[in-house]
Amino acid sequence: MGSPCEVQLFARDARQAEQAAGAAIADVQRLEARYSRYKDDSFLSEINRAAAVGGSIEVDAETAGLLNYALACYEQSGGLFDITSGLLRQVWRFDQGKLPEAGQVEALLERIGWDKVTWKPPRLDFRVPGMELDLGGVVKEYAVDRAAALCREVGVHSGIVNLGGDIKIVGPRADGTPWRIGIRHPRQHSGVLDTIELHEGAVASSGDYERCIVLGDERYGHVLNPKTGWPVRHMAAVTVVGEFCVVAGSASTIAMLKERDGPAWLQSLGLAHLWMDVRGAVGGSLAGHA
DSSP, rough: SSEEEEEEEOSSSHHHHHHHHHHHHHHHHHHHHHTTTTOOTTTHHHHHHHHHTEEEOOOOHHHHHHHHHHHHHHTTTTOOSTGGGGGGGGTOOOTTOOOOOHHHHHHHTTTOOOGGGETTTTEEEESTTTTTOOOOOHHHHHHHHHHHHHHHTTOOOOOOEEEEEEEEEEEOOOTTTOOOEEEEOSTTTEEEEEEEEEEOOOEEEEEESSSSSEEETEEEEEEOOOSSBOOOOSSEEEEEEESHHHHHHHHHHHHHHGGGGGHHHHHHHHHOOOETTTTSOOOOOTTOOO
């Protein structure tokens, strides 16, 4: 999943713990092999080969479910959460420390937009050649939820799954106490913005601190607006707590993309959340979710 992953479990014995952890890890690896954009033999790469030539492809039920969820996020975000925007990585190289040229970004926008795709399950039709799908904003969080559910299926009801900061509680600690989860401060290395306690549920965060380009006083984060092709500039970090990690993850990303409208949109969801903007202002409420 391109990030540190861990599973912590309390079980009756070592055999049960190994069975649960093994099932969870195997499923995460299965999803990475199936939906990684870095693996030529993944199903996502097969989809993208069809997209590259403006072709069509039929997908299985699991992929259809992920696409349906991505479509719901696209609609709820007013087109800001768009799984066709991964093309922008071609010119936004955050490891090189320099900005792309405006013309490079503009050229890619012609091939970005879910409105250029016809999705009638199980068939995907790409009406514009040279497109690409990126399910990274959905699959990791989906994997977290599945891993936790698989642990419960084998009788483990105490533990936590953490895939690169996307977290799902299997159940409270063995003594019944909640898990303490630190929320990273977006401007202080190793700093904590807040700490929350959870017996159940999921936590996901989005921010401009993981991959970014800093030029002078200006920071350009990796959360890119698919309509402009440029990074969002208002929110530094958003954390959302929900029942499912996939919901918390998409909500935090959409809030980043909505920029100044993000806090009000988060409030309207009714999910516990915390945000910090680029000026250092902090808002949101996690009260009642400990």
